[in-house]
Amino acid sequence: MNIASPALAFPVNWSPYPFQVPLWKYLKGGGRTAVCVWHRRAGKDIMGINWITACALQEVGVYWYLFPTADQAKTSVFESITLDGRTYLDFIPKAVIKRILVSTMKIELTNGSVIQFHGASNPKALRGAGIKGCVFSEFSFMKVQAIESVVQPMLVRSKGWALYLYTPSDKPEDTHGEDLYHTALEDKDAFAQLKTIHDTTDHYGNPLVTEKDLIHLRSRGFTEDRIRREFFCDFNAVRFHRSKDAMFIEEMEKAESAGRFTHVHYNPSYTVHTAWDIGIADYTAIWFYQVIGSEVYVIDLVYNRNKNFEYYLDRLIQRPYVYERMIAPHDMIRRNHLTMDTRLYEMNLLCEKHKLPPFLLGRKYLREQMVGKTREFFSKCYIDLTRCIHGIDALYSEGAGKEKRKHPENDLVDAFMYMVMDVEEQRLLQDLEDKRSNYQRLHQPEKTISDYKVLNYQMRGYH
Template identity: 30%
Template sequence: MEELYRPRKHQAAIEENLARFSVLVCHRRFGKTVLSVNRLIRQARETEMTDWRGAYIAPLYKQAKAVVWDHLKHFCGVGLDGCDVKFNESELRADFKNGSRIRLFGANNPDSLRGLYLDAVVFDEVAQMPYRVWSEVVRPALSDRRGWALFIGTPQGKNALYQLWNRAGADEDWFTAMYRASETGVLHPDELDAARREMSPEEYEQEFECSFTAAIRGAYFGGLLGDLEREGRVGAVPVDPTMPVHTAWDLGMSDSTSIWFVQAAPGGEYRAVDYYEASGEGLEHYAKVLDAKGYKYGRHIAPHDIRVRELGTGRSRLETAMRLGIRFDICPNIPVQDGINAVRQMLPRFRFDAGRCEAGIDALRHYRREFNDRAGDFMPRPVHDWTSHAVDAFRYFAVGFREPTRGTRPDRTANDYNPFGEAS
């Protein structure tokens, strides 16, 4: 029988590196479905196991039939001399001459998978599935025969695909790979330019540049963080012991207090080396946190309301902090939108430690404008939710950090942001 599948360069590289569990995050039209179908077919034909069983799971059963069934029949060689497969149309099942089977399923009916054993499974468009289909149903089905799983998809925010991507990246037994349209060359540049013109920036970042967060509706910083990731500026960022660590705080009592730890490197680069957040704690707790981290500290930046005196003690938190050995610089009190613009100006100069700053980065990614469903448009203010404290602290750094530099005024902020447009 003639050869029906010849992998592209990136597909061939994937096949050489796949592990027992693999997560592939790929741009649209990459060819991930074709790759996955052919891996199942090859395993079904080459296995020496008795009654080998493979499954291809799409978000919906009708999607499996519409997208995968024709591919499966084509690459099995239906209608060609030497085809060793019989197809059951009612069950979307391919039966091989050696006793192997490949069957299509929909994640919308996970009970159809219960009680089965599996040697191989492909999850297609994992972002549209509940995570429990994997953890509760399919993972146990692979156990007794030590089967493998391949997860493929394009991001759609933080969901099952994102969970698997993060989980896999921390485990040596898993393989992960991300393929962006700007890097693979699979799609012609003219086609990408046309898609970019027709789509919103957030949609394009999601579908073609594999951003987990850029398509969050109304996100303020999703595109900028996507740029930092592509430039390799989100990863391991060691603390330089020769430079001070500056902190920026959003102070809360009943709600969260957030602290960013940043080093200002020569050449105007900023390195977010750590992040901490807790709730319901007094300043004594955070003073101990600073001591425990053991950094050589520079400036500490706080919001303007740190001067407000508390009813219970008659002292302001600024005075309490000074008693604990923390001397705060007070961030100027400017409108929130001006602070957001200051963050936008400063973000391209940042590097983030992906591990220590994970929670803070997530907050920056998800910080978004409020949407008015009745008006069908965004409000001029951000949503106040779990993201607010981390972003407020980062905003105070962008607005309030001052670094003494030869030849500049001592009151000039690091990003030179001026909401009033005056000459600096």
């Protein structure tokens, strides 16, 4: 985009890096939603300030540039200096600036447009303005409410554009950045791009960040998790607390590398099974899974403590799933000393009341057998990152010798292993049934004369 007049030229001594050109073309062509997950030092805000300025010059309106906090907005735009010694305001032609109000972080242009910088930490303060476009800097660190309840309705009404520029968050619970990226990938009208240091260069083909730079950062105390997050845009880098002595660490890291911890959608064409570890003083954990062909899709997880059994049944009822197998641990056969009923019987009465399938009692397995089968299982399943994040974290950190009451991950892992054993047992039974059917088909005896009506006669004349 080149906007020229006798008084100005734009952009001001800037052009997008080669990897940024597709984004610029998408926005210039009228694209309305762009999600860019770029590594640290990839020029995110320089791209943002140039694009928002281009739009403000081309069409009069109010344009917002949001940061997670107001202090970040002030520091990044009004106080920061780029590697070549320029402030971000130097990218805006001075001839088009009517005035700059530093106290309110507002830039008024001579054509009537306004570029307003805001912090997103107070969503209520953002209400009231009609905007035509918005840049979200470091979206993964923002409060999602600021976007969902305030900014997006304004953009819908004005048919405005939204440009999201960020690296993954350093907080495991902040998954909205990854969710947005995957949503954009599935939207044919949106632009989605994830770039690591291996994907970016300057105008001369030189890497923006080199392996030598990473060595220097490690010497200054940067952890591998931080490097993976900031320079390789790994959403999982700080999500899981990996224990070196965890039982499944090797198998899980292979599964993670193979993309098996991802967004897994519920398939309404198949039933959902649940595997439980039921606690009283300790935690109750429930894994939700679907078996489709040779793969298992783990779609959901519920866990809590100090809740009655109906609380967990309500969690099932609230979900849109159609249930089939409900696997309870083997110790549910223990009797209630007050009523002399088994806990399993009591639970099934409540299931009948809520029109849920009855529980099936899991077998008692050797723990070594369960651990071995679970290690094999990670190469056969997909686990949803959003709804099962705490379960994945538990599997990553579960080691030997932990006291169950102090570590809820033990209960999550036990329920997961019950799920694994049930899946394997059902597959074994199905294999046996298939073999039996094949044997009967291959060894069906040929019809003999006894299958037909035989003439009856008497032998006469012989005594």
